[in-house]
Amino acid sequence: MTKYLVTGCAGFIGSWITQTLIQRGETVRGFDNFETGRKQNLSGLLDHFEFIQGDLRNAGAVARACEGIDIIFHQGALPSVPRSVKDPRTSHTANIDGTFNVLEGARAAGVRRIIYAASSSAYGNQPGFPRIETMVPMPIAPYPVQKMAGELYMRSYWQIYGLETVCLRYFNIFGPRQDPNSPYSGVMAKFALLMLRGERPTIFGDGEQGRDFTYVENAVSANLLAAAAPAEKVAGRVFNVACGQRHTLNKTYQILSELTGYTHPPIYGPPRTGDIQDSLADITAAREAFGYEPLVSFEEGLRRTVEWYKQEMHRAQPPASS
Ligand code: UD1
Numbered sequence: 582m583t584k585y586l587v588t589g590c591a592g593f594i595g596s597w598i599t600q601t602l603i604q605r606g607e608t609v610r611g612f613d614n615f616e617t618g619r620k621q622n623l624s625g626l627l628d629h630f631e632f633i634q635g636d637l638r639n640a641g642a643v644a645r646a647c648e649g650i651d652i653i654f655h656q657g658a659l660p661s662v663p664r665s666v667k668d669p670r671t672s673h674t675a676n677i678d679g680t681f682n683v684l685e686g687a688r689a690a691g692v693r694r695i696i697y698a699a700s701s702s703a704y705g706n707q708p709g710f711p712r713i714e715t716m717v718p719m720p721i722a723p724y725p726v727q728k729m730a731g732e733l734y735m736r737s738y739w740q741i742y743g744l745e746t747v748c749l750r751y752f753n754i755f756g757p758r759q760d761p762n763s764p765y766s767g768v769m770a771k772f773a774l775l776m777l778r779g780e781r782p783t784i785f786g787d788g789e790q791g792r793d794f795t796y797v798e799n800a801v802s803a804n805l806l807a808a809a810a811p812a813e814k815v816a817g818r819v820f821n822v823a824c825g826q827r828h829t830l831n832k833t834y835q836i837l838s839e840l841t842g843y844t845h846p847p848i849y850g851p852p853r854t855g856d857i858q859d860s861l862a863d864i865t866a867a868r869e870a871f872g873y874e875p876l877v878s879f880e881e882g883l884r885r886t887v888e889w890y891k892q893e894m895h896r897a898q899p900p901a902s903s
Contacts, residue, residue: 584608585808586650586692588637588683589657591618593759594698594751596626597801598654603629612637612646616675617659622758637679640686647686652808653695655683658728661765662702665724666855676727684738684746694745696807697735699819700728701752701793701860710827711863714750714819722855732819739817747807747815749800752823752862756797756882757889769794769883772834773890776843786852788831791859793823796882799875803867810871823862824875836880840887 585602589595590611595618602609609630611623614637623632635642637657647653659665659675680697687695704712705719720726735746755769762774772782803822807815834847867873877885 582608583651584610584649586610586612586646586653588612588646588653588655589618589698590630590632591615591620591622592656593622593756594754594797594800595654595656596622596758597756597797598656598804599623599630600626601801601805610646610650612643612657617760617763619760637682638674640682643679643682644686644689647683647690647692650687650690651693653683653687653692654698654804654808655680655695656698658698660724662722662724662855663853664765665727666722669723672724673727676724677730680731680734684734684744688738688742688744692744694747694808694812694816695735695738696804697731697746697748699732699748699750700725701750701821701823701862702857703729703732703750704857704860706857710859711825711861712821713863714821714866721857736817736819745812745816748819749803749807749822749867750819750862751800752793752795752821752860754795754797754800756886759797761890768830769833769837769886770890772837773841773887774894776837776841777887777890777894779843781845781848782834783848783850784830784834785850785856786830787849788834788847789829790856791827791829791861793826793860793862794828794833794879794882795823795875796877796879796885798877798882799824802876803871803873806871806873807867814870818866818870820867820870820873821862821864822867822873823864824879825862825864826879827859827861828879833883836883837887840883
């Protein structure tokens with residue numbers, strides 16, 4: 582029976598992968614240090630999988646977590662471009678040393694395959710849309726450099742050691758469980774919560790920057806398909822995971838306003854250091870290699886996301902009983 586390890590299992594995407602594997606009746610082990618992952622993301626799940634609290638920077642703990650595992654979904658990381666700009670060393674150790682520890686642990690334990698959470702930020706600001714995997718990566722800020730280094734390591738371990746590694750370049754994944762409360766939170770989570778609270782979000786720059794926003798269920802499905810695909814189609818390769826549509830921040834703000842009932846215009850601030858301007862993916866490679874198709878549209882994803890944050894707010898502040 583296949584045994585799965587999910588690093589970052591208490592995080593936004595990791596917890597969805599963990600939950601989906603459990604629902605499929607799979608045997609799952611999860612690894613998280615709760616630095617950015619949250620216990621509440623695992624509520625209702627902890628009795629159904631083996632959880633190890635540990636840090637990716639601890640090579641011994643990672644090696645133990647890899648024992649007896651067939652397939653790893655390596656989602657654990659310290660995300661965020663601005664976090665990496667402010668404190669590159671901390672994100673470097675989590676993202677590069679952490680990924681190296683996963684590869685070494687996997688090699689020692691005889692793990693068959695690793696699906697790695699790579700980042701579309703690797704493309705940087707080079708000309709040419711949509712982004713296609715054959716483009717030369719041009720990462721700008723430390724975080725994309727770190728994620729890109731992980732990709733190179735993944736490919737190396739396939740070529741040198743025959744460990745089947747697959748890199749999925751995520752394009753702005755959003756959805757329920759994305760933490761809205763950190764200064765480094767993704768824009769969708771932040772804006773949804775602020776609007777629901779009646780607080781005014783700030784758009785960095787003129788709002789005409791675009792992103793290929795992708796609902797989390799699409800990313801989960803890409804991971805599971807990549808895990809099940811024949812090695813000759815996926816091993817040592819990189820794939821975009823996106824919807825193949827670009828949405829500006831201004832337009833996204835407008836749709837979120839309608840969904841939340843928020844009526845005020847945004848505040849505009851200076852552009853954020855290290856940001857890319859635009860992002861739009863070609864998803865043909867993933868489609869052809871493992872049958873990936875976006876399952877949930879941008880609009881439907883936004884609707885589900887806003888619904889979830891609404892419920893979260895009610896859970897956090899139960900109505901006073903009369
Ligand atoms: C995001 C991910 C990153 C991933 C990358 C590529 C997060 C936190 N980051 O980076 O892990 O590798 O996509 O998929 O999920 N913005 C505002 N106001 C705010 C916050 C953000 O205007 O309050 C703007 C930013 O300046 C940027 C855009 O929104 O132009 C998106 O920012 P963000 O959600 O942080 O994502 P990325 O930096 O694109």
